[in-house]
Amino acid sequence: MEVCRSLTTCKLSDVISPAFAESHRAVKSGKINELVEKGGRGSCKSSFVSVEIVLLLLKNPLIHACVFRKYGNTLRTTVYTQIVWAITQLGLTRKFRCTVSPMECTYLPTGQKIMFFGLDDPGKVKSIKVPFGYIGIDWFEELDQFDGPEQIRNVEQSTLRGGSFSFTFKSFNPPAMARNWANRYVLEKKPGQMVHHSTYLTAPPEWLGPRFIADAEHLKNTNPTGYRHEYLGEVVGSGTQVFENLQLRAITDAEIGQFDRVTNGVDWGWYPDPWAWNRMHYDAARRTLYLFDELTRNRTSNADTAALVKGRVPAGELLIADSAEEKSVSDYRSYGLNCRASEKGPGSVAYSMKWLQSLAAIVIDPGRCPDTAQEFSEYEYERDGKTGEVLQGYPDAANHHIDAVRYGTNKIWKRRGQ
Structure with missing residues (x-):
């Protein structure tokens, strides 16, 4: 990587990895006001963000920037x-x-x-003063190390006040556990936000050097899970995750238009357990289940939830619901939905769960189905509190969309041995 002699002669391609071309265009265009850069080691995301902060500062002469880490002694x-x-x-x-x-x-x-602060001394953040203009840029590096979204919001509320321009950068290596707040955060849809994932594989090899690449390849060969987490930035869990076949990605309208085996599932609920609905498609040839729509409601009547579902599905499309509430199933039929009760039997929960686990992939669109993505990715086996051993069976908690999916696929897994 060559150092530019001046900004006028600098080619940004010399300092920004090609992997961040889309991110750079999004920042430059002004179409977003928050960029979340996540990924594995050596992805060059922090280098990219630092360059963008300097460029934004030069472009907006009235703004200042604040850079944050959890602990002040790590800043320098x-x-x-x-x-x-x-x-x-x-x-x-x-x-x-x-x-x-x-x-x-x-x-x-x-x-x-450009000022630097650790959030282990919150008093400094509240007393930030600038000689003119206003603070227009915040960068939270190692986002997952902060206390949670409330702490981040409090800082943004204290710093990004006044002025017509503001921008927030958030960067981190995803923790292994799906339930970490930062991993949850990137699954949420937020207006003006862009989330981008990068790895060392998208960085120019000469920027990393042969030793870095050799170490990555060694870990890939000796510890594939560690490699996926550390170098690819994947959320790999702690070894107790129930579903190891998840793919969280966008499902396009074009893909949905090709789905020809669409069904729906409903798990009844009121409060505190919610009512949950999912729409899905099973590709038998590829043994892949696609989850591409959801609804979650508390304290909502059968009439109202039926109206919600009717607004999302074509007339006559099959809906399979929990058979534990026969009256609710009858209500849905009376409201014009093609609803039938799921067929249960001894061991049906275990069998349906094992069937889901055996699929080549369960593809969930986190933008269309944020609650479903969270449930599936955070669902783990329980451990004995004293011995730490993994317990048998599936936890009956935080699994309402999982149950809706089990019911929606009831006809499929029942045919396969139950």
Whole structure:
């Protein structure tokens, strides 16, 4: 990677990995106000974010930037060094003054500042002052290490006040556990937000060096799960996850248009257990189940939930519901839905769960089905509190959409041995 002599002669392709071309265009266009960069080691996501912060600062002469990590004693050797690197790579060293006490980088032509803070001292964040203009950029590095979304919101509410422009960067290596708040966060749909995943495989090899690549290949051969987590940034769980065949990705309208074996499942509920509905398609040739629509409601009548379902499915499409509430099944029929009760029997729960686990893939669109994606990805076997041993059986908690999917596929797995 060559250092640019000046910004006017700098080719961004020399400092930004090709993997971030789409992210760069999205930031530059102004169509988003939050970019979440997640991925594995060596993906160059932190390098990319640091460059974008400097570029945004130069583009908006009235704004300042704040860079946050959980602990203040980690700033100097991580994000501060990263920003100094970006300034150098962009050929702007002579135009910035970078100091460590206070820890900040000042753009000399305008006086704009990039400031660094640890959230282990919240008082410093509340007392941030800028000499002019306003804070327009926040960067939360190692997002998963913060206390949770409320802490992040509190910081954003304190810093991003006033002015016509604001932007937030959030970057992290996904933790192994799906229930980590940062992993949950990226499954949520938020207006103005873009989520991007990158790995070392998308970075130019010469940027990483032969030792890095050799170490990655060694771990791939000796510990595939560790490799997937550390280098590919995958959420691999702790070894107790029930569903190891999940694929969380967007399911396009074009794909849905080709689905010809569509069914629906309903798990009855009121409060605190919710009513849950899912729409799905099973590709028998590929042994793949696609989950592409959901509804979740509390304290909602059968008439109202039936109306919701009728608004989402074609007339006559099959809906299979929990047989435990015969009256609710009858209600749905009276409201014009093609609803039938699921067929149960001894061991049906275990069999249906094992069938789901045996599929080549369960594809869930987290944008269309955020609650379903969360349930399936966080569903784990329980451990004995004293011995730590994994217990047999499936936990009957936080599994309402899982049950709806079991009911929706009832005709399929019943034919296969139950």
